[in-house]
Amino acid sequence: MKLTAVIRENGLSLLPLILVLLLWEVTAGYVVKDPLFLPRFSAVMSAIYTLRNLLVPDLLTSLYHFAIGLTLAFALALPLAIAMGWFRPVFKAVDPIIEIVRPIPPLAWIPLAIVWIGLNDYAAGFIIFIGAFFPILIDSYSGFRDVPRVLVETGMVLGCIGDRKLIRHVALPYALPSIATGTRVGMGVGWMCVVAAEMFGVGDSGLGYRLFQKFYFLHQMDYVIAYMLVLGLLALVLDRMFRYFVEERLFRWKKGIVK
Amino acid sequence: MAVMVLGCLDRRAGELTTITIGYQPSTHQIAALVAAEQGWWEEDLAQFGITKVVLKEFPSGPPEMHAMLAGELQFAYVGAAPPISAIYEGLDAKIIAGVQTQGSALVLRPELADSYTGPESLRGLRIGTFPPGSIQHTVLSRWLLDNGIDPNTEVDLKAMGPSDAATAIGARTVDAVFLPSPTPTIIVAEGNGVIVEWSGTMWPDHACCCLVASGKMLRDHPEIVSQIITTHIRATDYEIAHPEEAAEIYAKWMGANVATIKDSLAVSDMHWTHDPHLLVDSTLAYADIIFDLNRARYEGMGLTVLGETDIFDTRLYDELTR
Numbered sequence: 001m002k003l004t005a006v007i008r009e010n011g012l013s014l015l016p017l018i019l020v021l022l023l024w025e026v027t028a029g030y031v032v033k034d035p036l037f038l039p040r041f042s043a044v045m046s047a048i049y050t051l052r053n054l055l056v057p058d059l060l061t062s063l064y065h066f067a068i069g070l071t072l073a074f075a076l077a078l079p080l081a082i083a084m085g086w087f088r089p090v091f092k093a094v095d096p097i098i099e100i101v102r103p104i105p106p107l108a109w110i111p112l113a114i115v116w117i118g119l120n121d122y123a124a125g126f127i128i129f130i131g132a133f134f135p136i137l138i139d140s141y142s143g144f145r146d147v148p149r150v151l152v153e154t155g156m157v158l159g160c161i162g163d164r165k166l167i168r169h170v171a172l173p174y175a176l177p178s179i180a181t182g183t184r185v186g187m188g189v190g191w192m193c194v195v196a197a198e199m200f201g202v203g204d205s206g207l208g209y210r211l212f213q214k215f216y217f218l219h220q221m222d223y224v225i226a227y228m229l230v231l232g233l234l235a236l237v238l239d240r241m242f243r244y245f246v247e248e249r250l251f252r253w254k255k256g257i258v259k
Numbered sequence: 260m261a262v263m264v265l266g267c268l269d270r271r272a273g274e275l276t277t278i279t280i281g282y283q284p285s286t287h288q289i290a291a292l293v294a295a296e297q298g299w300w301e302e303d304l305a306q307f308g309i310t311k312v313v314l315k316e317f318p319s320g321p322p323e324m325h326a327m328l329a330g331e332l333q334f335a336y337v338g339a340a341p342p343i344s345a346i347y348e349g350l351d352a353k354i355i356a357g358v359q360t361q362g363s364a365l366v367l368r369p370e371l372a373d374s375y376t377g378p379e380s381l382r383g384l385r386i387g388t389f390p391p392g393s394i395q396h397t398v399l400s401r402w403l404l405d406n407g408i409d410p411n412t413e414v415d416l417k418a419m420g421p422s423d424a425a426t427a428i429g430a431r432t433v434d435a436v437f438l439p440s441p442t443p444t445i446i447v448a449e450g451n452g453v454i455v456e457w458s459g460t461m462w463p464d465h466a467c468c469c470l471v472a473s474g475k476m477l478r479d480h481p482e483i484v485s486q487i488i489t490t491h492i493r494a495t496d497y498e499i500a501h502p503e504e505a506a507e508i509y510a511k512w513m514g515a516n517v518a519t520i521k522d523s524l525a526v527s528d529m530h531w532t533h534d535p536h537l538l539v540d541s542t543l544a545y546a547d548i549i550f551d552l553n554r555a556r557y558e559g560m561g562l563t564v565l566g567e568t569d570i571f572d573t574r575l576y577d578e579l580t581r
Contacts, residue, residue, distance in 0.1 A: 036328050036329075050556075050559075118432040119417055119427060217391075
């Protein structure tokens with residue numbers, strides 16, 4: 001009874017996933033037949049088991065790099081977003097610089113990370129910071145910039161006089177969903193930079209280091225794909241955790257607005 | 260997946276009219292560029308219906324061997340170690356000729372170079388070099404061990420590519436680098452380091468680069484492989500006889516400073532050679548070391564240490580030079 005309920009509840013998510021995995025297993029085993037082109041799903045699962053002793057330290061290292069980058073990105077992007085979204089002259093002054101720097105791929109920053117920061121965890125964090133900073137900034141300042149005039153005027157009528165009070169009591173609550181969206185996108189982009197952040201000698205562990213400097217170097221494709229899957233699964237877990245805490249807890253008041 | 264299938268179909272279609280040769284931007288592999296610059300590849304292969312020879316540059320050996328695994332390269336100028344790890348993983352290819360021996364250098368930051376007296380001076384230093392399994396990592400680790408220094412605990416070996424390593428020593432984020440030519444000389448020319456050891460003193464006559472042919476070419480087109488070896492021998496003899504011109508060709512292709520490249524060739528302990536037999540002993544030692552690094556995996560796959568005939572096919576070279 002319980003099983004049928006679970007299947008009914010999650011079937012729409014699980015069925016395509018199971019089909020893709022089956023298709024992968026069959027295609028790799030009976031069509032491609034070359035593990036260098038495409039290892040079987042079962043071989044990749046076996047690789048994850050074989051690599052279990054490396055996985056935990058590598059995961060922790062990558063999460064540490066991610067935490068450095070994301071914390072820095074949030075800490076710098078939010079104040080700048082408030083200033084750009086609320087004060088028009090700041091936006092005019094800073095926006096051209098942001099738009100020039102924003103399209104530069106995080107990989108292109110590696111030489112500067114080596115020179116400015118050195119070969120350490122903070123250099124890896126810096127590359128992740130580059131990936132996460134701009135989505136957080138752009139979404140957040142959009143949230144502050146789009147505060148409806150009627151809300152600002154209502155706030156003033158209710159005693160919010162001055163920018164500081166208006167930002168704190170009107171703009172910030174209004175912009176929170178945008179900040180959350182930007183943070184979620186920034187987390188995704190930042191996590192995508194983990195491999196690049198760990199492939200230039202910053203340390204001797206990490207998912208990206210192991211994937212690029214060890215497994216790829218030795219053409220161990222089942223190990224490469226095992227770590228790619230771990231990267232993807234961890235991103236999913238991080239995203240689900242973020243959504244749970246932000247959407248289910250912080251923004252409970254939003255529930256039911258649309259559905 | 261559709262893209263992959265289409266890629267496979269595309270590669271299988273049609274007659275062989277194009278040959279693709281991989282190489283890396285190193286003075287070790289100038290022979291490939293000399294033959295291209297002189298037009299010898301196309302000229303010599305035209306008799307076999309080859310109308311186009313494409314030279315593809317790779318930043319290092321692993322992606323080059325990966326391209327060969329994917330069937331994108333028929334021939335590759337590459338270090339002797341990357342083909343070994345690829346052959347362990349199923350690459351159908353063999354070394355058909357030598358390219359050069361030795362030719363990597365240990366470069367110390369200028370302020371550390373004065374007090375350098377030998378391997379003991381490296382204790383506690385951070386050294387940038389290629390990842391484990393590469394020739395550079397293998398040669399350096401073995402030399403350190405031979406001199407009583409544990410490469411895992413008494414020095415900090417940082418795995419990185421040549422550009423990152425050159426940047427790192429310039430930024431003083433590593434104390435030394437161990438890299439193939441011409442990067443050591445470029446670092447010296449920029450004032451960021453001093454060459455203190457050449458790899459030939461660490462492991463005399465160690466194998467470095469070689470010429471690899473895909474198994475398919477060896478089986479289906481031995482006449483083309485034979486011609487590739489002949490042209491390679493011609494280019495190697497030419498670069499040995501005309502090193503200045505070889506340096507100019509390299510500088511032209513890579514946009515490098517001619518004087519620095521000439522200097523690199525003058526100071527390097529590298530020996531260009533087309534003889535694959537000179538590479539055999541040390542290449543087999545690399546095969547042993549790479550097997551040890553991945554023992555659990557390879558034994559699990561039912562593999563044993565590669566032997567000479569697993570790695571080399573000198574049959575055509577021997578026929579040509581008999």
